[in-house]
Amino acid sequence: MKDNYGFMQVNVETDQGPLSFGMRDIYRNILKCGGGRLFLIDVDGNRYEIPSVDALDRASYKRLELYL
Amino acid sequence: MTKSESLIAALKNRGKTPPEDLLIAFSYNLRDGKRFSRTRGIGCATHQRLYLYDEDGSERQIDLTQANELRMENLVGSYSVVCENKDGTVDLLFSGDMRTHREAAAAVGYINSMLRAPDLAVRRELVAVCPKCGRTLRREGDVCLRCANRVKSLRRLWGFTRGVRGYLAIGVLLFFVTSLIELLAPYVQRVFVDDYVRAATPPALRPFVLIVLTMAGITVLSVIVSVLRSVFITIAGTTVVVNLRQLVFEKIHALSLSGVTKRPTGELIGRVTQDTNVLQQFLVSDLTNLAQQLILLFGVGTIVVFYDWKLALLVIVPVPFVVLFHRLFWNTMRRLWNKQWTFERKSSTILYDTYQGVRVVKSFGMEHREIERYNKAVDDQRDISMKNEQIWAVINPLISLFAGLGEFFLLYYVGQKILDGGMTLGEMTQFSSYVGLLYGPLRWMAMIPRRLVNALTSVVKIFEIVDEKSDVPASEHPVDLPIEGKIEFDDVSFGYNDGQTVLRHVSFSVQPGEMIGIVGKSGAGKSTLINLVMRLYDAENGTIRVDGVNIKDISEEHLRSQIGVVLQETFLFSGTIYDNIAYAKPTATRDEVIRAAKAAGAHPFILKLTDGYNTKVGERGHTLSGGERQRIAIARALLHDPKILILDEATASLDTETEKQLQDALLRLMEGRTTIAIAHRLSTLRNANRLIVIDNGTIAEQGSHDQLMEAGGIYHGLVEAQRSMNQLS
Numbered sequence: 001m002k003d004n005y006g007f008m009q010v011n012v013e014t015d016q017g018p019l020s021f022g023m024r025d026i027y028r029n030i031l032k033c034g035g036g037r038l039f040l041i042d043v044d045g046n047r048y049e050i051p052s053v054d055a056l057d058r059a060s061y062k063r064l065e066l067y068l
Numbered sequence: 069m070t071k072s073e074s075l076i077a078a079l080k081n082r083g084k085t086p087p088e089d090l091l092i093a094f095s096y097n098l099r100d101g102k103r104f105s106r107t108r109g110i111g112c113a114t115h116q117r118l119y120l121y122d123e124d125g126s127e128r129q130i131d132l133t134q135a136n137e138l139r140m141e142n143l144v145g146s147y148s149v150v151c152e153n154k155d156g157t158v159d160l161l162f163s164g165d166m167r168t169h170r171e172a173a174a175a176v177g178y179i180n181s182m183l184r185a186p187d188l189a190v191r192r193e194l195v196a197v198c199p200k201c202g203r204t205l206r207r208e209g210d211v212c213l214r215c216a217n218r219v220k221s222l223r224r225l226w227g228f229t230r231g232v233r234g235y236l237a238i239g240v241l242l243f244f245v246t247s248l249i250e251l252l253a254p255y256v257q258r259v260f261v262d263d264y265v266r267a268a269t270p271p272a273l274r275p276f277v278l279i280v281l282t283m284a285g286i287t288v289l290s291v292i293v294s295v296l297r298s299v300f301i302t303i304a305g306t307t308v309v310v311n312l313r314q315l316v317f318e319k320i321h322a323l324s325l326s327g328v329t330k331r332p333t334g335e336l337i338g339r340v341t342q343d344t345n346v347l348q349q350f351l352v353s354d355l356t357n358l359a360q361q362l363i364l365l366f367g368v369g370t371i372v373v374f375y376d377w378k379l380a381l382l383v384i385v386p387v388p389f390v391v392l393f394h395r396l397f398w399n400t401m402r403r404l405w406n407k408q409w410t411f412e413r414k415s416s417t418i419l420y421d422t423y424q425g426v427r428v429v430k431s432f433g434m435e436h437r438e439i440e441r442y443n444k445a446v447d448d449q450r451d452i453s454m455k456n457e458q459i460w461a462v463i464n465p466l467i468s469l470f471a472g473l474g475e476f477f478l479l480y481y482v483g484q485k486i487l488d489g490g491m492t493l494g495e496m497t498q499f500s501s502y503v504g505l506l507y508g509p510l511r512w513m514a515m516i517p518r519r520l521v522n523a524l525t526s527v528v529k530i531f532e533i534v535d536e537k538s539d540v541p542a543s544e545h546p547v548d549l550p551i552e553g554k555i556e557f558d559d560v561s562f563g564y565n566d567g568q569t570v571l572r573h574v575s576f577s578v579q580p581g582e583m584i585g586i587v588g589k590s591g592a593g594k595s596t597l598i599n600l601v602m603r604l605y606d607a608e609n610g611t612i613r614v615d616g617v618n619i620k621d622i623s624e625e626h627l628r629s630q631i632g633v634v635l636q637e638t639f640l641f642s643g644t645i646y647d648n649i650a651y652a653k654p655t656a657t658r659d660e661v662i663r664a665a666k667a668a669g670a671h672p673f674i675l676k677l678t679d680g681y682n683t684k685v686g687e688r689g690h691t692l693s694g695g696e697r698q699r700i701a702i703a704r705a706l707l708h709d710p711k712i713l714i715l716d717e718a719t720a721s722l723d724t725e726t727e728k729q730l731q732d733a734l735l736r737l738m739e740g741r742t743t744i745a746i747a748h749r750l751s752t753l754r755n756a757n758r759l760i761v762i763d764n765g766t767i768a769e770q771g772s773h774d775q776l777m778e779a780g781g782i783y784h785g786l787v788e789a790q791r792s793m794n795q796l797s
């Protein structure tokens with residue numbers, strides 16, 4: 001995750017392979033669904049699901065935590 | 069490099085030869101419905117053919133001469149494009165997710181227009197890309213937030229300080245004076261210590277008093293200067309922000325409706341208030357503070373270096389560590405405070421929710437659960453803030469210790485010098501004051517990057533709005549047309565978003581003074597139709613004419629000033645009933661307002677209210693019933709004395725009895741006006757000269773009530789359905 005003046009480039013590992021996408025207004029574009037389930041919404045409106053934040057490795061969680 | 073050039077290059081890389089005479093090129097993904105693969109499918113269209121090069125290397129050709137129309141099916145987070153062939157079959161062409169949605173939608177639109185008018189099709193770019201990073205932009209002329217030139221934006225921001233630069237200059241000058249005073253103070257202190265406190269012979273009283281007075285004077289002076297300084301800087305800052313705020317507000321109103329509605333309300337409000345506030349903070353306090361701190365830094369730095377460079381070195385060596393430590397520390401604290409803030413917000417949300425929804429809570433007997441929920445939230449909040457306080461209590465002294473570490477070295481060095489007789493006590497006092505002064509700006513500057521980033525982001529966000537071009541561009545020579553009331557739709561197609569079609573090939577005309585009723589299922593496109601008449605949106609295809617003039621050529625204000633509307637969602641501004649009715653015509657006399665209210669059937673119930681016409685309607689008018697609100701909205705539209713009256717479900721919340729009375733009153737008023745009325749309750753439209761039935765975005769039937777009943781189509785079905793409903797009740 002790289003914060004570039006409100007535009008965030010996010011690099012993730014998904015079950016469909018690695019991916020990089022951009023997010024803006026990051027606080028508003030993270031949907032929390034309870035139970036640690038998250039959705040990230042990128043600039044184009046795609047939704048990426050994180051089924052459980054607790055399952056993330058520590059380094060990733062730390063990075064994400066700032067925006068929760 | 070334009071988008072199509074880069075796509076063609078990509079194709080050649082894959083060993084494909086795209087057609088020479090291609091008109092458009094676009095990309096899509098998700099061909100196999102899965103995998104975020106890096107390669108994308110690429111499509112190219114010529115006059116006759118559509119070439120699709122899939123991600124897996126296969127290649128397909130679609131004969132467009134056999135195609136009737138391409139259609140885009142919008143799904144959640146993805147889309148697919150199908151081709152309707154002339155023989156009635158439908159083929160799936162390709163699909164993708166939202167990353168390629170924009171270009172695919174543009175491609176579908178382009179190909180469809182080409183199918184209709186092949187001769188007009190010329191080579192074109194479908195989407196604009198950021199010239200720097202190659203990402204697709206939302207629209208031509210948008211700034212790419214990733215690459216926006218922030219320095220340029222800052223320079224533009226500087227442009228807004230015109231008129232207050234004098235104040236700013238005075239402010240900076242005063243900063244200079246403050247710094248000088250701060251530099252002077254330690255010097256006087258030294259003189260005081262060396263010549264008086266530690267003087268070998270007891271000093272004479274007069275010079276002693278003088279020096280004390282000087283010290284007092286310096287303090288007073290610095291207070292006066294700093295007060296003056298904040299006055300000037302505040303004047304400058306607020307002026308700039310007010311200018312910016314007015315500009316943004318004006319700009320938001322100049323945007324077309326879609327420019328406003330496509331952004332969440334909160335975001336727009338944020339841009340008017342928060343972002344301008346951030347800028348004020350930046351321009352007023354940060355920037356000027358920076359100036360002062362820099363002056364101080366250089367001033368002290370020079371003095372220290374000239375005084376004793378070895379000493380200076382000792383002071384400077386620990387500086388990078390201090391700065392580094394400081395940043396590390398702030399990052400950790402920010403994380404912790406962020407968490408605390410989230411928890412605080414959580415508990416206040418619960419509070420807000422339960423009070424707002426107290427009826428629901430009570431009627432479901434959930435008080436206990438809410439109390440538990442709140443208790444837990446508050447407990448969590450207490451735990452985290454306790455933890456934070458503890459950490460803070462430990463870290464804070466630590467950081468001072470680290471920051472002061474350099475001073476210990478210094479003390480050691482200086483102490484030795486004093487013992488050697490190379491330095492006096494006063495000199496030491498002076499020196500350690502300077503060192504203290506030096507660390508202040510350094511610590512402050514460690515914070516600067518974060519603030520700069522915030523300010524720059526706000527600058528870009530504000531200018532994004534300011535620079536946005538309207539979707540309904542004003543014509544070159546708009547005419548002021550006194551309207552008679554003839555409305556024509558000529559083959560109009562429209563969708564709110566790319567690739568969506570809400571209205572398809574709609575054509576009809578309304579004569580001056582005629583009353584047209586529009587019926588159709590919910591979501592058929594009725595409200596959309598009238599949005600187009602008011603030119604809240606522009607139709608992509610086809611023309612809409614009023615009195616034979618294309619509405620794009622009529623000045624917007626003039627057009628809307630002659631149309632009176634009662635919208636489906638009646639909106640009242642917070643204010644009195646009188647203000648709400650007079651909204652469209654602030655110059656109206658009291659008589660006119662009351663006459664309009666009477667015509668709208670609102671007069672009787674208004675008189676029953678405690679304050680009559682001066683009753684406050686509360687936020688969004690929630691103190692009134694739905695039907696009362698509608699009647700006020702009708703009065704508002706009538707006061708306008710419009711040539712064209714549009715009623716979108718204007719009487720839906722009224723009981724049939726009241727509605728009938730109101731209709732009779734309205735009928736008199738509708739004389740000489742063109743009226744378009746939308747209603748689900750068909751009895752509302754019994755006065756209509758003609759009815760238009762909209763089904764799925766097209767005109768399914770039109771004619772008078774009797775004609776349509778005879779035809780036995782959709783309208784007949786609707787009437788029958790309502791009749792049987794009425795019998796049941």
Ligand SMILES: Nc1ncnc2c1ncn2[C@@H]1O[C@H](COP(=O)(O)OP(=O)(O)OP(=O)(O)O)[C@@H](O)[C@H]1O
Pocket residue numbers: 329564565570588589590591592593594595596597636
């Ligand atoms: N601002 C908008 N942005 C995107 N889509 C919209 C917007 N407004 C309406 N639509 C869509 O356009 C279609 C037609 O909407 P419209 O408001 O014209 O329906 P309607 O015939 O007035 O329905 P109702 O009888 O319920 O008022 C609907 O499918 C709706 O979802």
Ligand SMILES: [Mg+2]
Pocket residue numbers: 594595596636716
């Ligand atoms: Mg509607």
